[in-house]
Amino acid sequence: MLDGKVKDSKYPVGFHITPLAGLLNDPNGLVKYEGIYHVFYQLNPADTIHKNKHWGHIYSEDLITWHRAPIALAPDAWYDKDGVYSGSAIIIENQLHLYYTGNVIDEAGEKHSYQCLAVSNDGFTFEKKGPIFEHPKGFTRHVRDPKVWYDEKEACYYLVLGAQRENLTGTTLLYRSKDAIVWESMGDLITDTSKLSQIGYMWECPDLIVQKDQALFIYSPQGIEATGDNYQNIYQTVYLTGDFQENHFTPNMDMREVDWGFEYYAPQSFYDENRVISYGWMGITQPEFESSMPTVTEGWLHCLTIPRTLHLKDNQLFQKPVEELTALRKQKQVFTVDQALNTVIHSSQLEILISQPTGLASFDLTIDENLTLSYDATDFSLKLTRLNWYTNQLEERKTQLTSALKNLQWFIDGSVSELFLNDGQSVASARFFSSFVEQKQLEVTFAAQSTQEMVVYELKPLTIEA
Numbered sequence: 001m002l003d004g005k006v007k008d009s010k011y012p013v014g015f016h017i018t019p020l021a022g023l024l025n026d027p028n029g030l031v032k033y034e035g036i037y038h039v040f041y042q043l044n045p046a047d048t049i050h051k052n053k054h055w056g057h058i059y060s061e062d063l064i065t066w067h068r069a070p071i072a073l074a075p076d077a078w079y080d081k082d083g084v085y086s087g088s089a090i091i092i093e094n095q096l097h098l099y100y101t102g103n104v105i106d107e108a109g110e111k112h113s114y115q116c117l118a119v120s121n122d123g124f125t126f127e128k129k130g131p132i133f134e135h136p137k138g139f140t141r142h143v144r145d146p147k148v149w150y151d152e153k154e155a156c157y158y159l160v161l162g163a164q165r166e167n168l169t170g171t172t173l174l175y176r177s178k179d180a181i182v183w184e185s186m187g188d189l190i191t192d193t194s195k196l197s198q199i200g201y202m203w204e205c206p207d208l209i210v211q212k213d214q215a216l217f218i219y220s221p222q223g224i225e226a227t228g229d230n231y232q233n234i235y236q237t238v239y240l241t242g243d244f245q246e247n248h249f250t251p252n253m254d255m256r257e258v259d260w261g262f263e264y265y266a267p268q269s270f271y272d273e274n275r276v277i278s279y280g281w282m283g284i285t286q287p288e289f290e291s292s293m294p295t296v297t298e299g300w301l302h303c304l305t306i307p308r309t310l311h312l313k314d315n316q317l318f319q320k321p322v323e324e325l326t327a328l329r330k331q332k333q334v335f336t337v338d339q340a341l342n343t344v345i346h347s348s349q350l351e352i353l354i355s356q357p358t359g360l361a362s363f364d365l366t367i368d369e370n371l372t373l374s375y376d377a378t379d380f381s382l383k384l385t386r387l388n389w390y391t392n393q394l395e396e397r398k399t400q401l402t403s404a405l406k407n408l409q410w411f412i413d414g415s416v417s418e419l420f421l422n423d424g425q426s427v428a429s430a431r432f433f434s435s436f437v438e439q440k441q442l443e444v445t446f447a448a449q450s451t452q453e454m455v456v457y458e459l460k461p462l463t464i465e466a
């Protein structure tokens with residue numbers, strides 16, 4: 001965003017939401033309220049460690065020009081004194097309702113979670129109303145991240161909560177309410193888990209998106225074992241498609257990763273008229289990688305993804321960057337790559353587009369000798385390789401497309417990479433830290449097996465206004 005600590009960063013992040021200072025994690029309370037997009041996010045304003053969580057706040061009318069707002073919720077009540085954890089927003093009779101989890105550590109050192117409400121009449125000042133229901137029996141204190149929506153058909157509000165049972169398995173709890181005040185527990189959202197190959201020990205940030213004839217469930221399970229190329233990160237974010245009927249979601253498939261990159265986690269969606277837009281956090285990683293990220297010494301850490309629209313087709317999730325981002329395009333360069341190209345673009349913000357309706361030939365595309373996307377047209381496999389800043393070793397993530405790669409849209413924003421393949425059917429995000437970025441330019445190396453055309457736009461940063 002090029003303000004706060006990021007303005008003077010060696011890794012200038014221009015079109016991703018960053019904290020002014022401190023640590024940012026999950027997107028929270030996403031909503032369009034009275035014509036304004038409000039993005040709240042988990043924030044430790046004082047340090048780059050996971051403590052002291054507040055709700056940071058930034059807003060925009062068009063997703064391009066943004067305004068910083070004062071911190072929306074601070075951990076200053078008895079029921080949230082050790083952290084205002086993640087949650088969501090809903091508009092009820094023109095009033096903005098924020099549901100979140102209060103984290104409390106008592107004098108004996110024991111942790112407690114409270115599901116809480118705060119309301120606002122203007123979107124900028126919030127009145128805390130305190131806990132909304134009792135902690136459910138049979139669950140550990142890991143019960144959090146309320147996501148609320150209104151169901152037109154049932155004419156009621158629903159709330160899902162990530163939870164851990166006392167037997168240390170993960171689940172999602174469902175509540176319903178006629179008035180968003182008195183909530184009735186409906187038990188597990190998913191009772192038929194027969195399609196799921198793994199459960200894990202805790203499900204964070206559940207999000208059920210109910211459409212006319214099907215439902216999409218996105219959640220971030222912890223404790224999933226790596227299997228083949230899948231689930232290589234410390235924690236995962238996965239999706240299920242299925243039916244939501246009679247207060248239960250029945251998956252019709254096993255879980256699939258939402259993003260096969262390195263740090264994607266804890267996304268949240270919201271409706272904008274007929275669009276479903278999602279932001280994720282970039283992100284989750286091993287504690288030693290997190291504490292050694294080069295921006296820690298600059299006093300800030302992490303960013304959100306760009307906003308992505310979500311679509312379902314044949315039980316497949318498609319994610320696309322919102323259309324609005326095309327307004328960031330400035331300089332356009334078109335390269336015809338006959339086997340090899342090496343060029344330096346004098347910008348740290350780029351969008352790279354390559355398409356071939358009959359399928360691309362195999363290639364390697366490298367940014368700053370640090371991050372490489374390799375495609376093998378013989379088996380439609382893809383590999384994203386980066387230099388890890390902590391180990392100084394190369395590490396990779398892989399995926400296999402179900403059909404030939406026909407188009408690629410790659411956003412590079414200083415130290416942030418987001419890759420959209422085949423119209424968003426396959427998406428991978430990653431952080432990378434190269435010395436070229438420090439010089440505010442990027443080196444793009446493209447080695448292709450046949451002549452291909454590559455379009456590169458230099459991008460403007462998002463605008464920040466006072």
Ligand code: FRU
Pocket residue numbers: 025026042053085086087101144145204205265266
């Ligand atoms: C996910 C998460 C949530 C929690 C929040 C605390 O990243 O662990 O479950 O509410 O972060 O910051």
